Amino acid sequence: MALVLTEDQQMLKDSVAAFLADKAPVAQLRALRDSADATGFSRDLWREMAAMGLAGVLVPEAEGGSGFGYVGAGLAQEQIGRNLSASPMLSTAILGVTALLRGGSNAQRQALLPKIAAGDMLLALAADELARHNPTRVSTLATPSGNGFLLNGAKAFVLDGHVADKLIVSARTSGAEGAREGITLFLVDRAAAGVEVSRTVMVDSRNAAHVSLDDVQVAGEDVLGPVDGGHAILERVLDAGRACLAAEMLGVAAESFDRTVEYLKQREQFGVLIGSFQALQHRAAHLFCEVELVKSVVLRALQALDADDPRAPAFASLAKAKAGEVVRLATNEAVQLHGGIGMTDDFDVGFFMKRARAAAETFGDIAFHGDRLARLGGY
């Protein structure tokens, strides 16, 4: 498949770009942070995003969505990265919907997908238990109880966990901690008895929560996918998240880079524009090349997900690793090349660096994905 956007995709990109720059710029995230907003994003904004087809971007048209696929989702994520727009796009529209598409029964799909696409239902993925991403290190236990299971354990870094209507929880129905086999996914009401969610205030001012599960009863029909066979679904959900996070990081990197180049053309020192200094020009030119590489890996990873390409896991890891590396460089260079003003809270570049750090960490950094790529490559 050619590494270019189709006309429809280009139109989607342009309309999301204009919409988010207007409705959810960095100033909105700043206001949410400063007012310690209880939700962490604007529910009005999410309703408008749903009306644009973004909440249902991955939901097929027949099930109430807009069916733009992963390339469409990634284009939206890129603009979210450029504007640092706070929304449940990743947790609900990408992770939640992918879980339902890959593992959901017809009943689960019919019950949830139209509501999600309409913006009336939020989901959150509760997978990690440790500080470093590791989706097989699951010690949360699911023991048979009645026609269903009892869940006990705790989940860390659950994105949008405190506002989600339903949690997608990975728990062990068999196997040892660390094994791929024996992991099962469950749809759990956040309001169910025994679920305790505490929001954590994060460096990037975005939402995450700690979730503890204490004898939480779930029914048999709330199992998502096969019992003991949840890992394969979880990997596909995570790969969708990784590719879309890479797209968001592309937006963060590109925006930080653009703002920095603009600053080099305005700031004067020693009686000249600092952009005339070769030391700074070479750093900017190198960064330009790195951002170009990220554009290529992100688009290919998204296309591979849409095409159900068997190499999709490798492309997702490639995109997540490379985007994570480059967004760190881009945001650190942005702060350094802006100098003292880059260190001030009044100035926006710090927000980009904070988001870059969190996004690079989410669902595996370059060390995690480098290792995964090597294993996929047989070394």
Place this chain on the structure above:
Amino acid sequence: MVEGTAGDRAEESSLEAFRAETRAWLEANCPPEMRQPAAGDDDMCWGGRRWVFRSEAQKVWLERMAARGWTVPEWPREYGGGGLSKAEAKILQAEMARLGCRSPLSSFGIWMLGPALLKYGNEAQKREHLPRIARGEIRWCQGYSEPGAGSDLAGLKTRAEDMGDHYLVNGQKIWTSYADQADWIFCLVRTDAQAPKHLGISFLLFDMASPGVSTSPIKLISGYSPFCQTFFDNVKVPKENLVGTLNKGWDIAKYLLTHEREMIGGMGFSGDGREALSQIAAREIGLENGALADSGLRTDIVRHEIDAWAFALTMERVLDEAKAGQGTGALSSMLKYYGTELNKRRNELLMSVLGSDSLIWEGDNPRTGGKAGERPKAWLRSRANSIEGGTSEVQLNIIAKRVLQLPGA
């Protein structure tokens, strides 16, 4: 998915017919010895008046491909080319790769001068030079750099004086690849010493057998001598050998450098069949529990593979964008900079993977019983990648100035 039009489908089926014919022809005509990669520059066919074919197969392969115009598949037929469309040329390339066919002819005439002549040459020049390049009859070299004009190429001093019925060329070039084996040279010369430096340069072609031309090879750190110093002492050049407009040679030089940069930058990254570094490492070092048995090196290798893969996809994207008319342009400097730096990294890592075996310069390797490889020489050769065709620093200057439009670069 958009449904193809009837026209698309007709084109599709004619391309499939072309693929079938090409496959059959290659199978019937490519000698078995030519169905494996050349073992270095020395094993390639460079052509020229003094060329001695390394084998009968090399000769036959060149003659058969040249007869079809397939040494230069996309050049027009009237100049010795194959007249293929881009899509057909891509099929030919894919079918050659499928069978393992090596290129029948390596030539600066094909890679560099030809594209410049097609764009800037007059009809007589095209008819005289292009078919001879296509058939491998004339071997060309490039007279660009001078001892005092490296990165500052436009500061060149070799001068061509107008003597009425001819130019008189005097000066010295350096880093002239294979000048000692070349038949003709395409050369940048100063034709107006008073004008600003970019505006007084012209593009001349002349025979290396002309009286007053001499060459002297330069021995490099790799032990090889692919480059020469080239001296011009009162060389008479006919006036019809000026390409393009007098004093506008810099435009041609820039156009040609763009080609050269894309070629150097793309070396080894667009599916040329080079074995992946990780596979070489797995074979040489071995695995433990499915992971390379050297965890530190494994990390370095996978970081390189990530960048190499991302770069290969970027080459693909740049081509796809150009085809779709969405090109961002001015990317040849990016490809040259990033591609050559990557190739240098790959060579460093290959040395590490092979350890002390990689250091053996000549003779046998008593540890393995094998021969010393080309490895240390290839590693040293690769150091030049970020210097030749414009240094990495010059490429970054170009990106800063033309793409980012930073001030005063």
